[in-house]
Amino acid sequence: AQSVTQLDSQVPVFEEAPVELRCNYSSSVSVYLFWYVQYPNQGLQLLLKYLSGSTLVKGINGFEAEFNKSQTSFHLRKPSVHISDTAEYFCAVSDRGGGTSYGKLTFGQGTILTVHP
Amino acid sequence: KAGVTQTPRYLIKTRGQQVTLSCSPISGHRSVSWYQQTPGQGLQFLFEYFSETQRNKGNFPGRFSGRQFSNSRSEMNVSTLELGDSALYLCASRQDGQDNQPQHFGDGTRLSIL
Numbered sequence: 001a002q003s004v005t006q007l008d009s010q011v012p013v014f015e016e017a018p019v020e021l022r023c024n025y026s027s028s029v030s031v032y033l034f035w036y037v038q039y040p041n042q043g044l045q046l047l048l049k050y051l052s053g054s055t056l057v058k059g060i061n062g063f064e065a066e067f068n069k070s071q072t073s074f075h076l077r078k079p080s081v082h083i084s085d086t087a088e089y090f091c092a093v094s095d096r097g098g099g100t101s102y103g104k105l106t107f108g109q110g111t112i113l114t115v116h117p
Numbered sequence: 118k119a120g121v122t123q124t125p126r127y128l129i130k131t132r133g134q135q136v137t138l139s140c141s142p143i144s145g146h147r148s149v150s151w152y153q154q155t156p157g158q159g160l161q162f163l164f165e166y167f168s169e170t171q172r173n174k175g176n177f178p179g180r181f182s183g184r185q186f187s188n189s190r191s192e193m194n195v196s197t198l199e200l201g202d203s204a205l206y207l208c209a210s211r212q213d214g215q216d217n218q219p220q221h222f223g224d225g226t227r228l229s230i231l
Contacts, residue, residue, distance in 0.1 A: 032216060034219060043223050044222040094216045101216065102167070102172040102173040103173050104162045106162070107160040
């Protein structure tokens with residue numbers, strides 16, 4: 001079984017400040033890792049993904065994340081946030097093995113990022 | 118390329134009724150997954166279809182069912198609706214159904230049960 005823990009339910013930050021949204025996962029098998037963003041009344045939009053290779057991955061809108069296998073973490077960062085980054089962010093994992101895990105993303109509970117002027 | 122389209126966007130039903138939600142995946146995508154999103158339980162996986170076959174199912178009662186058509190469009194059905202079924206239902210598609218492909222989500226159907 002897999003689980004994802006997003007350590008902060010809400011993160012307030014001022015515009016142009018840096019931000020880190022924390023994500024830890026637990027899994028008995030190797031996983032793929034994703035970050036999604038959800039704006040009000042919309043679905044989820046993919047920010048970035050880690051499949052293999054370099055542990056630092058860059059995504060859209062200036063976001064990046066670092067995969068740390070030993071700490072089973074996949075924290076999301078942005079060096080300077082904008083008002084428009086205000087949204088809810090979800091960390092998710094999927095099993096590499098297919099089979100009974102086909103099509104299943106396991107999500108964290110979400111982190112609401114609020115950017116203040 | 119058009120994104121994932123879900124219809125209707127909003128739906129109001131009463132307890133005991135049944136409902137059918139529709140999802141049209143991105144053109145060329147053959148895998149469709151469904152999720153339920155609620156404030157209390159978060160995002161939970163319902164099921165996945167690939168080439169008209171259900172390959173995986175989450176931990177939901179049998180009242181929740183789905184199907185996929187030959188054009189990859191998918192529907193999910195919930196029978197004997199309960200108040201707790203009020204949620205945002207999201208559909209996502211992938212091209213070949215491989216888990217290293219990201220899922221692309223629609224804007225969801227918000228179902229309210231009175």
